[in-house]
Amino acid sequence: MANEVIFKNRDLDNLWDIEQYRSRGGYEILTRILTEKTPPAEIIDGMKTSGLRGRGGAGFPTGLKWSFINRSAPGDKYLVCNSDEGEPGTFKDRDILRYNPHALVEGMLIASYVIDAHRAYNYIRGEFWEPYERFQNAIDQARAAGFVGKNILGSGFDCELNVHLGGGAYVCGEETALLESIEGKKGQPRYKPPFPAHVGLYGCPTVINNTETLASVPTILREGAERFRDIGVENSGGSKLFSISGHVKNPGVFELPMGTPFSELFELAGGMRDGSKIKAVIPGGSSSPVIPGEIMMDLTMDYDAIAKAGSMLGSGAVIVMDESTCMVKVLDRMGYFYHEESCGQCTPCREGTGWLYRIVHRIENGQGRPEDIDLLMDVQNRIRGKTICALGDAAAMPVAGMLRYYQDEFQYHIDHKKCMAGTGA
């Protein structure tokens, strides 16, 4: 597809091999930046122009994030890439690591140059062993070619690049928990402020970016920031990887311009499986509130459109559910997840996720009480905005979303102790 950035050269068989990556201009922009000693401020301006917003879920403008680092402050700075990819429904970063790891290596080196970091880490979830090996191989190849290590390409710029493997904890995707984890501790999020740009890894200024964010950088800078921006729409520059799963015929990862109609993405994924009908869509990972299928069909895939519909584009993880899907069961499973993964530091999250899970679970199991729906709304309200990290909100938001559109199903479960007709398991 013409507008691809991350998957641009996926037609090449072994894009993960450095020779293949270089055959289409890979490492050209890094080489140019280091030999011409491009002023970092100029690169930051380019990133701002591109309109790239963080692909990890929060959508924070990348150029702005980089500009928060005070390069001239004494001491070390760090660049950290977030390949923890744990938000249920998300499976795009795994494909970047597997199919285009050099784009990430190059992007991490450029970002490190911009913020003057001499050490960079990629935090890869521990379960991703095969993607890790691909990425590690890319680092090794890049080192052999002189792009990693001391005095890169004779520029005087040093940068070590290493992988830190996770150990299985969703909360470590949260950026400050991730830093704790790299420091060899439990992954418990830190209070903010101070923000990582001031006090990050080992107490030093740190930039944390998602895998997709960093892997977009080389192409943005090589082909021009305006070009990237214009692929997308106002407020949502560029293209984006969408992971689409659930009841579609051909689930997978598709790179599309921001602002593409959902219906197009849906069609690329082959539409519904076995002639079933679409019921609902979770548009941006399990933390984003559900949207009924018929509303979704009229939406475009960009930050503003999904926000206007009361949800979030998040990590671009789209879960499509057909008419047989029981929303109570879905929320039951989510409730279990967030309760299990809460790190337990703050009371509203630790206790609240337990409450949410127990209430939905008893409704699902035919033991719901008449007051339960009000209770659910009350509990989710008491979590939102009252916790150290956004996991609490992530657990609460889907509850309100479910009740907004599917309260009748919950009511039916409570009244009749079973599923509504037509919704199966």
Next chain:
Amino acid sequence: MSALEIKNRNELFTPEIRAEIDHEIAKYPEGESQSAAMAALRIVQDANGGWLTQESMDEVAAYLDLPPIAIYEVATFYSMYEHKPVGRNKLCVCTNISCMINNSDQIVEHLNNRLGIKFGEVTEDGRYSLKEVECLGACGGAPMMQVGRKYYENLTPERLDSILDELE
């Protein structure tokens, strides 16, 4: 400590394992060897048949010059560390949303029936154990599971049978 325990300790901390841990320590700045704790635990767990004994955690703590509690905290926080014996093949089945709506229940049930074990249990011959895991970032291949370092996607009961037969 008994003579047997000391022997086990030394057997676990072979020169190869020490070298592997040293390689991890070298990834971090001087004085930050705690950063290698997670990797050290993983390496030791792999060498010990997939789980961590109290002694092995103490040994990791001593090697990294950390108080044992720092290591226990890490070893109990992250779900990939095991604290009791697991099967030679630890079947980690994802039951999160995308897998659930693609019938992971059926996969779990098939494993329960065929192996006669539930989540958290090990078969008598020690060949398999079963574990429920959260989204493994492979929802496009739902339902799926991880065994060792490998992902198995688009599972059906039939495919499961042939996978199980291949796992020694």
